[in-house]
Amino acid sequence: MNFGFSFFVGYRYWRARKANAFASFITLFAVSGIFLGVAALIVVSSVMNGLEGQLKNRILGAVPQLTLISDTGFDDWQTSVLAVKKDKRLQHDIMGIVPSATTQGMLQSSSNIAAAQVLGVFPELEQGLSSIISHTYSSAFDALTPGSYAIVLGSELARKLGVKADDEIRILSGDGVVYSPLGPVPSQRKFKVAGVFEMGAQVDATVAYVHYQDARRLMRQDPEVIAELRVYLNDPFNVASITPLITDSLSEQGVAVTSRDWRADFGHLFAAVKMEKNMMSLMxxxxxAVAAFNIVSALVMMVVDKTTDVAVLKTQGLTTAAVMNIFIVQGSLNAVLGLVIGTLTGIVLTLNLNEILTTLGISILGAGQTLPVQLSLTQLTVIVVGTLFITLIATIYPALRAAQVQPATALRYE
Structure with a gap:
C-alpha cells in the first residue's frame, strides 16, 4: 500500500471526534503550545534583530569600523584605495575608504572635563558614508575647515561639558607629548564648538569630530601626511574576514599596514546583545518542545484507542511502515495547524507591533519612541523548519508503538 492510503486514514483519524476527552484536551494544548511558541519566537526575534540593527547603524556608523595604519604614512593614499577597490574579492564589501586621524583626549570646558575619542576627518569625503552627518544639527560639519579649530561634539558629551555652539573648549591629547624639566606635557589646543550630533547611542558621550589637519596639528604631526585610512563596510560584522583581504591587497602594492577595528571598543556590547538574543530564542x-511532547501524549492515547483498528488493518495486509505513517501524519497535522496559525499570527503582530502597542496605550521605550522591528526571512525559515523537525521527531515513538501491535493479541477477545 502506498503513502496515499496512510495519509487518508491518518487524516480521517485527525478529523474524527475523539472518544477520549482527555486526549482531545492534550491535543488542543499541544496545538496551542506550538501556536504560542512560534508566534512569540517570530515577534521576539524580530525585535532583537531590530535592536541589533539599530545599534549597528547608530554606533558603527559613527565610530571607525576598520582603520588601516601605516607607520611611515601612505605615499599616495588615493592609489592605495583604488587598488583595494579594484580587488574582485572586496568589490561588494567596501562602501568607501577615506583618510582619518584618531586620538584619545581630555576635553575641558569652564565647568567640567570629560574623556573622548577625537576623530579627524575631511567632511567633504565623509558625505554619503558617515551617518553622523545626517544626525548633526544644522550644518555644523561645514564649519570643519583647515585651521578653524572647530569641533562637533556628541549631544551627551556637550551636555556633560555644559557647552553649546560657539563656546570654547580645550583639548589635551596624549599623542604629541613633549617632555620638560617639569615632566611630560600633553599637546593641547583650544577648539570652538561648531555644533552637536545625536545618534541616540553610547557614541553621543564618547566621540567628537574635528578637521583632519587640525587633529594632526593637535597631535604635533605633519598635517599633510596621511597615516590612517578609515574603511566603511557594507556589513561591519564581516570585518574579521575582510581585514586580511584588504591588508593582502595593500601588501601586493608594497604598502605595509596594521589594522584596528570596532570590536576592540564595542565588541562586548554586540556580544551581549547576541547572547541575549540567543537565550531568548532558546527559552x-x-x-x-513542550508542545511537541504533548503531541507524544496525545498520539499514545490515540494508539491505545485505535489498537483494534490497527490490528484489523494489519490483517488486511497493511505494512508496518504504513501503520507508522498513519500516526506520523496525524501528529504532523496537529503540528502544521499550530505552526501555520502561529506563523501567520507572528508575522501580523511583528508588522503591526508598534501600531498595536500605540492602540493599547503601551510605551515600552518611553513617549515618542517605537520598538525597532526587523523581520528576517532566513530566521523565519529556521523557525518553521525547526518546529516541523521537532514535532516530526515527536511522532516517531507513538508511531512505533502502533506498528508493534500484534493482530492476534489485539483481536483475541473481539
Whole structure:
C-alpha cells in the first residue's frame, strides 16, 4: 500500500471526534503550545534583530569600523584605495575608504572635563558614508575647515561639558607629548564648538569630530601626511574576514599596514546583545518542545484507542511502515495547524507591533519612541523548519508503538 492510503486514514483519524476527552484536551494544548511558541519566537526575534540593527547603524556608523595604519604614512593614499577597490574579492564589501586621524583626549570646558575619542576627518569625503552627518544639527560639519579649530561634539558629551555652539573648549591629547624639566606635557589646543550630533547611542558621550589637519596639528604631526585610512563596510560584522583581504591587497602594492577595528571598543556590547538574543530564542523554543511532547501524549492515547483498528488493518495486509505513517501524519497535522496559525499570527503582530502597542496605550521605550522591528526571512525559515523537525521527531515513538501491535493479541477477545 502506498503513502496515499496512510495519509487518508491518518487524516480521517485527525478529523474524527475523539472518544477520549482527555486526549482531545492534550491535543488542543499541544496545538496551542506550538501556536504560542512560534508566534512569540517570530515577534521576539524580530525585535532583537531590530535592536541589533539599530545599534549597528547608530554606533558603527559613527565610530571607525576598520582603520588601516601605516607607520611611515601612505605615499599616495588615493592609489592605495583604488587598488583595494579594484580587488574582485572586496568589490561588494567596501562602501568607501577615506583618510582619518584618531586620538584619545581630555576635553575641558569652564565647568567640567570629560574623556573622548577625537576623530579627524575631511567632511567633504565623509558625505554619503558617515551617518553622523545626517544626525548633526544644522550644518555644523561645514564649519570643519583647515585651521578653524572647530569641533562637533556628541549631544551627551556637550551636555556633560555644559557647552553649546560657539563656546570654547580645550583639548589635551596624549599623542604629541613633549617632555620638560617639569615632566611630560600633553599637546593641547583650544577648539570652538561648531555644533552637536545625536545618534541616540553610547557614541553621543564618547566621540567628537574635528578637521583632519587640525587633529594632526593637535597631535604635533605633519598635517599633510596621511597615516590612517578609515574603511566603511557594507556589513561591519564581516570585518574579521575582510581585514586580511584588504591588508593582502595593500601588501601586493608594497604598502605595509596594521589594522584596528570596532570590536576592540564595542565588541562586548554586540556580544551581549547576541547572547541575549540567543537565550531568548532558546527559552521560547522550549515552549515548542513542550508542545511537541504533548503531541507524544496525545498520539499514545490515540494508539491505545485505535489498537483494534490497527490490528484489523494489519490483517488486511497493511505494512508496518504504513501503520507508522498513519500516526506520523496525524501528529504532523496537529503540528502544521499550530505552526501555520502561529506563523501567520507572528508575522501580523511583528508588522503591526508598534501600531498595536500605540492602540493599547503601551510605551515600552518611553513617549515618542517605537520598538525597532526587523523581520528576517532566513530566521523565519529556521523557525518553521525547526518546529516541523521537532514535532516530526515527536511522532516517531507513538508511531512505533502502533506498528508493534500484534493482530492476534489485539483481536483475541473481539
Amino acid at each position: 521560547l523554543s522550549l515552549i515548542v
